[in-house]
Amino acid sequence: MSEPILSTKLYVGIWATLICLTVITASVAFVDLGPFNTVVALVIATLKALLVVLFFMHVKYASEKLTKMVIIATLFWLLILLFLSLADYGTRAMTRT
Amino acid sequence: MASTAIPVEREHYLNTDYGIRSWLFTTDHKRIALLYLVTITVFFFIGGFFALLIRLELLTPAGDLVLADTYNKLFTMHGQVMIFFFLIPSIPAVLGNFLVPMMVGAKDLAFPRINLLSWYLLVAAGIVMLHTIITGGVDSGWTFYTPFSTAFSNTKVIEAGLAIFIAGFSSILTGLNFVVTIHRMRAPGLTWSRLPLFIWAHYATSIIQLLGTPVLAITLLLVVFERAFHLGIFDPTRGGDPLLFQHLFWFYSHPAVYIMILPAMGVVAEIIPCFSRKRIFGYSAVAMSSIAIAVFGFLVWAHHMFVAGISLYSAMIFSILSYLVAVPSAIKVFNWTATMYKGSIHFDTPMLYAMGFIGLFTMGGLTGLFLAALGIDVHVTDTYFVIAHFHYIMVGGAVMGYLGGLHFWWPKISGRLYPEWLGKFAALTVFLGFNLTFFPQFILGYLGMPRRYWEYPPEFQVLNVLSTAGSTILAVGYVLPMIYFLWSMRYGKIADANPWGAAGLEWKTASPPPTDNFREIPEVSWEAYNYDEIPAPAEVPVGR
Amino acid sequence: MADSSLAVEHQEGLDHQFVDREQQRNAASLGMWVFLGTEVMFFGGMFCAYLIYRYWYYNEFAAGSRSLDIVLGTTNTAVLICSSLTVALGVRAAQMGKRRLLLLLLLATLVFGLGFLVIKGVEWHDKYVEHHIPGPSFNAEELIRKNPELHIDPAPTQIYFSLYFAMTGLHALHMVVGVGIFCFLTYYAWKGRYTPEYHTPVEIGGLYWHFVDIIWIYLFPLLYLIDRKR
Known part of the structure; x- marks a missing residue:
């Protein structure tokens, strides 16, 4: 089982997505969505965590x-x-x- | 190596090197197991000393031997030392450490240095605990219930909490080593369905250690923070909920009982087939029931809190879930019994312990069902019924398993046989002493004697005297094996590689094993417990 | 079997209990993942406390959350995400055997990690100045004055800040440990120990770093973004 070597482009793309999601979650917090503020915040956090786990931690490519x-x-x-x-x-x- | 003409003793892990450094810096799992053995034996006798003082105080109805405060400290430190420094590390860290790599056919655990580190962590924790004991002790009960532990107790709660926090690290690292070793280091051909049940039991134990212990760690850390830095997470004056502490505490501490009992079940599953000369009945059922206990064990914790103020609905849920644990436990007991059925049973010392285990564990388990039942639990909560119940599991179960395993594998560990008649005598002494100590406590509890008091009404005295008398017999039963094990290391008859005619890879290498366990890594092509293919030993090995 | 295993020449960084590098690498990786599992449960105890108290004392949590500096919080999230990128690229550099690039990326990670700790320190200092550290000197008056519509009970506001300090404090402790690990990795990368065949320490050190990042990814919305709308 050898680790696949992913491209720099992919890593930078994931990074850019993570930064965008951070900005989005911080801005959405100021919009009144009622109870859905919490839902949105947690969904975005989970999305970010998934991206880190799957790509940065290579779980998507684990054999x-x-x-x-x-x-x-x-x-x-x-x-x-x-x-x-x-x-x-x-x-x-x-x-x- | 073989250039010398004088016939030298075969090299094994005990005589490859001598001197204190070769022990303190060893990464050999077998030597680390022996380091653990010495360490936890020390703590066993410290905890036992507290137990005897408790029993002596309870000999008479009046609180006359020690002060009430001292009594509180005695039962607290008895619990903490016995649970965190003896029972939790007992079978996994001693027998598991010694046997897991051999049973999977590996040269060592996956991370030998981390294994050594975990022993040092236990020693460090032990030193902190001893310092706590010597400089004043703790009186919070082993459960550390808040707000008493955080706001009112003026004893060394912080120090004791940190000691247990560090001991928890040791436990986690041991579990981590086992999980990785069992997954990654198995010999060729040794599939999961060919693993000894001892390994399955340790795998399940490791799961609990890995996923439960961190929750205890953070809970104790929050208690320490609350005492030391005025954080207020469980503080009712700031709106905190002491019950939250109990939830988090029992999330670990209920499954912790299975950390103690599962490895003992693994030991029994090795001993019973060997001394019945039969393959274990229902191999996969026994294996899976270990995993089931590990999972179900996490679903039942709030049955410790039925009278503490949790909601009635959740109490009902936890009561029902608690019954679930009985299913895999019963599966094990039935399968061991079925293994013995029509077997050719030899009543050697390990077998006596294993059979004692089955009986005592069954009693402990069945009284556990009383306590899982909401209505009866309200009646007997915090009485000696509870004390008797969990001592039947932890002492009648776990310690019997530990001693049984120690006798079973002692020829492998030391290369010597112990005197069989003394072994049998000690096993029977332990069994009798144990029942005399703890059976009266069931009755005491049912009559309403509460736990954790230093005095009691005179009508309870007869049963308490019986219990104290039993505890002295039990003490003799525990000291005896230590004496004859030490004796046998020098004077015992030399054991051959497989004195019991047992199955399992650990018996296929020499006694004591070489440092790398096997001359060559074995290839496994047989199922576990193939006793129909192994001849029984010509004569039962009897030590001098 | 025995002969062939004896014949294997000593490989750099291969411990005696393993048959080959692949087994060692798989063991190390599984070990780290299992350890991260225990870490999830460690933080899980605090998440459980958070969940219950937030349900009980929503207004007090909202007021406490508003008093945190969202600009610093968001910046710190971004800093950690950047550090995760440099770690991921560092593992890639190690896989390809680019020593200079690996060194550079490890150093960048250290800079980001220390930067996070500095910003966190500034935030804690703000809390100290505002008397928001739980204990005898805690003062909720400012929270009550600034959030009249929430009708705050002053006592449970301390629970929010207790959790805030416990969670961010233990997270920061993990960051400190991470910085220690990466100092170690940088030293050995500088000595040229890591090759395309053997770079397991970089990989599992990276897994730990990413995990600490993920904890922060959850702490940020849970602590900073409870109720920002007015």
Whole structure:
């Protein structure tokens, strides 16, 4: 398994996209979208993170699935932590009298 | 090398080099395992000393042996030392370190220097912990519950927290080494379905260590920040939620129980087929149940918080999820029992420990179901029922597995046999002493004796005396193996490569193994536990 | 089998427990990915606390977020993204064996990394001047005065700043570790240790750097952009 050598052009393109997304997310924050401000901010952050993981960290070109499995397993565990904690916090108001 | 005419002793990992430097700077996983063995034995006896003081205090209803504050410190430090400095590293860091590379047919773990680093981290953490103990101790309980630990306790919470934080790093690095070794270093032909169940158990354990420990690390760090720098994340006076601490704490500390018990299950899965002379029943079910325990273990943590004020709906969810863990645990117990069925059973010392494990773990597990049930848990929360339950798992389960494994692989580790009759005697002493210590505590708890008090009403005294008496027997059972293991290193009968007639790559190399484990990397073309192809040893090896 | 493995001549940077370079490289890469998994859970504990408290104390979080300097925050995000580019190009230079280019890019990464820490330091100093560091000297009056429409409870504003300092502080600590790693890489790149055949340290050091960048990519919107519209 040898790492592919990507072109400088691709890396610079990803970099430019990341910078654009940063500017966009900072500007959109000043526009009132109601609850969607948070959604947009997180979607853009996830997009940026994906670009870094897939291209800068070469996951898109990894020849085996193990790296992807590690990432997915980690995110799954993070979601367990967040969701099951929220199972408590989200329903407390229902049981308090 | 062979130029000398005098017949020299065969070179192995113990005699390649002598001197303190050859041990302190070694990167050989086998030597590091022995370093761990010495370290955790020290902590085991420190923790055991606290346990005996606790039991002595509880011999009489009045709080007369130690002060109430001292008692608080005793049970806190007993818990912290035993859990973080003995049980968590016990089987993985000693037996796992020694055996994982050999069982996968590798020369060493993937990262030998990181392996050594993780031992140094445990030692550093241990020194901080000892310093805490000597200079005043901690009284927060091993659970560090806020706001007591952050705002009210005037003992060394910061120091103890940092000690456990560092010990956590050690645990993470061990898990990381195992995962990478199991994925990347397997010998040719050794597919996942041919791996010993010990390896599967350690793989599952490593998953928990890797994904759980960091959450404990950040939680303790936030407690330290709150005490040291006035951050206010769990502080109720600033709107913080102490329950959030409990959520984060138990997210690690419940699965931590499986860090202790899964490797013990791996040990038992090696011992039972060997002394029943049969292939393990339901190999893939046992393997998968280890992974299932690792996953389900993360879904149940809030059953420690049923009476703490979490919402009723989430309590119901966590109660149901807690029952899930019983499924893979039961699968294991049934499969071990089925393995013994119609087997040719030899009651050697390791087998006695393994059978003790099955019985005690089953009792601990079943009482765990009582505690998972919302209604009963409200009744017995924070009583001696809980204490008895988790000691059946951690001591009856994990420590029995650890001692069983130590006896099983001692010929491989030391190249010597221990005296078999003493081994059997110690195994029975441990079993009897353990039950006498902890079974009365089930009854005490059910009658309503709360945990963490230094005195109690006189009507509880009979059961407490039984428990204290049992603890002294248990102590004898734990000291004996240490004595005869040390004795056997010099005087024990020389063991051959495979004294038990066991399957597994570690038995195919010499005892003790050479530094590189194998003369040549083996190629595996057989399934695990092929006992139908291995002859039983002509006579059961009996040490002098 | 044994003969052939004995016959392999000693390879630069190949440890004895591995059969060949590929196995070593795969082990190192998996090791780093697994370690990054533990790091996700480490920060995950704080993200969990953040999520719950933001849900409970939205207004206080909004006021705290508005008090941060968005220009410095955005600049710092851009600085980190630039550093990630130089790291990615550095790995490429190492793959192709261009020593001078690798050195240059590693140094550029160090400059960006230190620049980030300097800007972060300026922001922390601002918080110190504004009495926004949690503890006895914390003062929420300015937040209340500037955000009358939010009806802020002064106590939980400290939770926002506690999380702010815990999260950015531990992120900065990771940056410091990253700078240390890259000093090490720069030294060995200067000595010419890395070749197209052996450059694993550059690769896995790069993975760590990108990961620290990703944490910041999430911290930026979560801490700076909670409620900027007025």
